[in-house]
Amino acid sequence: MARRVTPARKATVTAAAWALGLLIFFPILWTILTSFKSEGDAVAIPPKFLFFDWTLENYAVVNQRSDYLLHFWNSVVISFGSTFAGLLIAIPAAWAMAFVPGRKTKDVLMWMLSTKMMPSVGVLVPIYLLFRNTGLLDTRIGLVIILTLIDLPIIVWMLYTYFKEIPGEILEAARMDGAGLRDEIIHVLTPMAVPGIASTLLLNVILAWNEAFWTLNLTAAKAAPLTAFIASYSSPEGLFYAKLSAASTMAIAPILILGWFSQKQLVRGLTFGAVK
Amino acid sequence: MATQHSRSAARLMISPAVLLLLGWMIVPLAMTVWFSFLNYNLLQPGPRTFAGFSNYYYFLTDPAFFTAIWNTLVLVLGVLAITTVGGVLLALLLDQPMWGQGIVRILVIAPFFVMPTVSALVWKNMFMNPVNGIFAWIAEALGLQPFDFLSQAPLFSIILIVAWQWLPFATLILLTALQSLDSEQMEAAEMDGASALARFFYITIPHLTRSITVVILIQTIFLLGVFAEILVTTNGGPGTASTNLTYLVYGQSLLQYDVGGGSAGGIVAVILANIVAIFLMRMIGKNLEN
Amino acid sequence: MGKISLKQVTKSFGDVTVIPALDLDIEDGEFVVFVGPSGCGKSTLLRLIAGLEDVSSGAIEIDGVNATEAPPSKRRLAMVFQSYALYPHMTVRKNIAFPLKMAGIAPDEQERKVQAAAKVLNLTNYLDRKPGQLSGGQRQRVAIGRAIVREPAAFLFDEPLSNLDAALRVNMRLEITELHHSLKTTMVYVTHDQVEAMTMADKIVVLNAGRIEQVGSPLDLYRSPRNLFVAGFIGSPRMNLLTGPSAAAHGATTIGVRPEHLTLSRSEGLWPGRVTVSEHLGSDTFLHVNAGDLGTLTVRADGEVDARHGDSVFLTPQTGKIHRFDADGKAMA
Structure with missing residues (x-):
């Protein structure tokens, strides 16, 4: 498309896009700005945008409450733990479905996707009771188990679409070259699949980090990840905008950064490969 | 092979x-x-007796049930309407040549990565709060009475918050789809004498149909289960004004400890979700064929 | 050594029989080409030999040893794929060395063999590149290099030239033929292009719907096709096939005359007609002649013939060059 775009048109488009982009981003920006304000400036009317006394005090306060770090660590363990467990189960399954497709493969894939459509609330009661009776309530391991199960279909699907793109002829070539199944996986499949596995991991960590049904319902003080920790700020008393903002910023910052890296994979991951 | x-x-x-x-x-x-099918309440010790369909009867005849179904529908459809229409328009805009496209993209996608509890709290306190919120300040600056979003229009407010979270998703997917549109196809249409409007309706929109379907499907899965946003902002209230099916079942089981009633509600939710899912799976299945 | 025997081999996918019982012997050192239209089962047959597919019944012997159940890696065969199937994450050197590494050969020995293969294939300067940085022809050569370093009992080629442009294809055809002359290893080559089959093969196997229609040297097949299918498939442009009274005159249901066996005259001949299209190749001229009831006949004439659309011409088949076929399409003696 080597066609000339008039500068005026380009400027108009740029202005409109930036205005809309900033509008959409504004709540996040505002949260970040507020996290550096004193509590007084945070609720000032008219709002103070950039000219206030910048302070790191809120972060210090939030961090001093040692439970913040605990919840942060819970989020890390739960999101990475469930993702790794999911990958461990899903890699062989996706490998088999992509490279040894049978007549039932499509059906199995669709069925896996359908389990994702079961509303969580439909099984809330038994899971809650099972967890209570087995002592899994408010434990990280319990949440890792649940999140592994709910993310498994997405992980399998994502890996499947990535593996599908590795031409089967290459694996056959390896077989002809004398590679057994083990060599085939180590020397050929894994190096070719690593980028796909990495994006799957990234996306799933993000999804698990932000999961807020099971994490809210199955945890209390001990194993609560950041989703649940932040929710505790919703009670009206003790509400401090600046501290809420600082805690929120810390809760979303890591995932915001990971997310920006994974934009491209995000689309194909969340659409089960239907949009690339 | x-x-x-x-x-x-x-x-x-x-x-x-x-x-x-x-x-x-x-x-x-x-x-x-x-x-x-049991009379089973965690607060009432003693033997659990067979209840027949009474749990279902109570759940289904509870006026809150109909409100919840209605609210769920409004919530899902409202968010879908905002995000797909908004997503198409935004994607069309972002697909134009401009300066700093990459940065704008990053700004637009950001809300998707914000955890639901954070976005709900930020909107509730810093934007929708009738005293200290930004919206109140804007209203006052314009000489209007501040509007208490979450008590006067709770469902609408929640739709707004959820739509803010999902608009990036729709935009990103539709933008990706737009960028995969073969430019030769556009040029051919131009050679055939199609106007910009005709090109939009006869080429762009059909090209996007598949992606729009996908956006609707996936969002529906997630939107049927919206929970944290309600829990954090309104607790389903005032009354049941912002209670959706998920929240209703949650309240029945974990707030009232009525295991039997909550389970009946859960099964109803599963059945309703399955009805939706059958349609969705068919459409996804069709999409996967090509 | 590389003698391959197929004994009553069949292959079905579910209810669909792709290859009905088939016997074939490939002698050591032979260049055998499987040729046929797409979907005729030629690739499946090759993959059965490779072990990438299981036979449904029958046996495959390699050098007299039953290899029917052996996995691909144990058959001592090397294969060059249509897509080349190079490992994209490995350099050319590592690609070529891969089968050696799998065989547990010492690194310095690997390097020596890779260098030798690279020299033969003109790849010495590209050993440190990745496949993505190579042209189609170079990728093809890497794929061949990966096959030859193992010194296999036989090479299997699955339409290896179909992704190359026309000029390169001719070159690679020559290179593969030369390679066969220098290695003297059995080669089994699958193609749908009868020109490749004619120019490269010692022995051509013509396949149609999973059945062997004819096996023979290129000239055998050209001179005496056993049936209508082979007659129509081998030779370019295609043989002219005539039915009706002109065939009955030779006591056959169908007669066939190759374009090069028709004599062109402006003034007299057996079959009158009008030129519809004339294709000037420089060396030859192909005239498509509308011969009334006989249909359109193709004739190969001298390169300098100046015939135009609408010219009136006469065609006469050369004596002894008429192929006769019976009602079943079988060649008549």
Whole structure:
């Protein structure tokens, strides 16, 4: 498309896009700005945008409450733990479905996707009771188990679409070259699949980090990840905008950064490969 | 391409995933069905008796049930309408040549990565709060009475918050789809004398249909289960004005400890979701064919 | 050594029989080409030999040893794929060395063999590149290099030239033929292009719907096709096939005359007609002649013939060059 775009048109488009982009981003920006304000400036009317006394005090306060770090660590363990467990189960399954497709493969894939459509609330009661009776309530391991199960279909699907793109002829070539199944996986499949596995991991960590049904319902003080920790700020008393903002910023910052890296994979991951 | 050997290996490799998901589907669901026929309240000790369909009867005749169904529908459809229409328009805009496209993209996608509890709290306190919120300040600056979003229009406010979270998703997917549109196709249409408007309706929109379907499907899955946003902002209130089905069942089971009633509600939710899912799966299935 | 025997081999996918019982012997050192239209089962047959597919019944012997159940890696065969199937994450050197590494050969020995293969294939300067940085022809050569370093019992080629442009294809055809002359290893080559089959093969196997229609040297097949299918498939442009009274005159249901066996005259001949299209190749001229009831006949004439659309011409088949076929399409003696 080597066609000339008039500068005026380009400027108009740029202005409109930036205005809309900033509008959409504004709540996040505002949260970040507020996290550096004193509590007084945070609720000032008219709002103070950039000219206030910048302070790191809120972060210090939030961090001093040692439970913040605990919840942060819970989020890390739960999101990475469930993702790794999911990958461990899903890699062989996706490998088999992509490279040894049978007549039932499509059906199995669709069925896996359908389990994702079961509303969580439909099984809330038994899971809650099972967890209570087995002592899994408010434990990280319990949440890792649940999140592994709910993310498994997405992980399998994502890996499947990535593996599908590795031409089967290459694996056959390896077989002809004398590679057994083990060599085939180590020397050929894994190096070719690593980028796909990495994006799957990234996306799933993000999804698990932000999961807020099971994490809210199955945890209390001990194993609560950041989703649940932040929710505790919703009670009206003790509400401090600046501290809420600082805690929120810390809760979303890591995932915001990971997310920006994974934009491209995000689309194909969340659409089960239907949009690339 | 498969030989007998690789076929049995394949079955072995698929089975852990299949068995786990099968267990995840069957065991809790069977338990929910079982509980739904019992008089079972965690606060009332004593033997659990068979309740027949009474749990279902109470759940389905509760006026809150109809409100919840209605609210769920409004919530899902409202968010879908905002995000798909907004997403198409935004994607069209972002697809134009401009300066700093990459940065704008990053700004637009950001809300998707914000955890639901954070976005709900930020909107509730810093924007929608009738005293200290930005919206109140804007209203006052314009000489209007501040509007208490969450008590006067709770469902609408929640739709707004959820739509803010999902608009980036729709935009990103539709933008990706737009960028995959073959420019030769556009040029051919131009050569054939199609105006910009005609090109939009006869080429761009049909090209986007598949992606729009996908956006609707996936968002529906997630939107049927909206929970944290309600819990954090309105607790389903005032009254049941912002209670959706998920929140209703949650309240029944974990706030009132009525295991039987909550389970009946859960089963109703599963049945309703399945009706939606059948349509969705058909559409996804069709999409996967090509 | 590389003698391959197929004994009553069949292949079905579910209810669909792709290859009905088939016997074939490939002698050591032979260049055998499987040729046929797409979907005729030629690739499946090759993959059965490779072990990438299981036979449904029958046996495959390699050098007299039953290899029917052996996995691909144990058959001592090397294969060049249509897509080349190079490992994209490995350099050319590592690609070529991969089968050696799998065979547990010492690194310095690997390097020596890779260098030798690279020299033969003109790849010495590209050893440190990745496949993505190579042209189609170079990728093709890497794929061949990966096959030859193992010194296999036989090479299997699955339409290896179909992704190359026309000029390169001719070059690679020559290179593969030369390679066969220098290595003297059995080669089994699958193609749908009868020109490749004619120019490269010692022995051509013509396949149609999973059945062997005819096996023979290129000239055998050209001179005496056993049936209508082979007659129509081998030779370019295609043989002219005539039915009706002109065939009955030779006591056959169908007669066939190759374009090069028709004599062109402006003034007299057996079959009058009008030129519809004339294709000037420089060396030859192909005239498509509308011969009334006989249909359109193709004739190969001298390169300098100046015939135009609408010219009136006469065609006469050369004596002894008429192929006769019976009602079943079988060649008549």
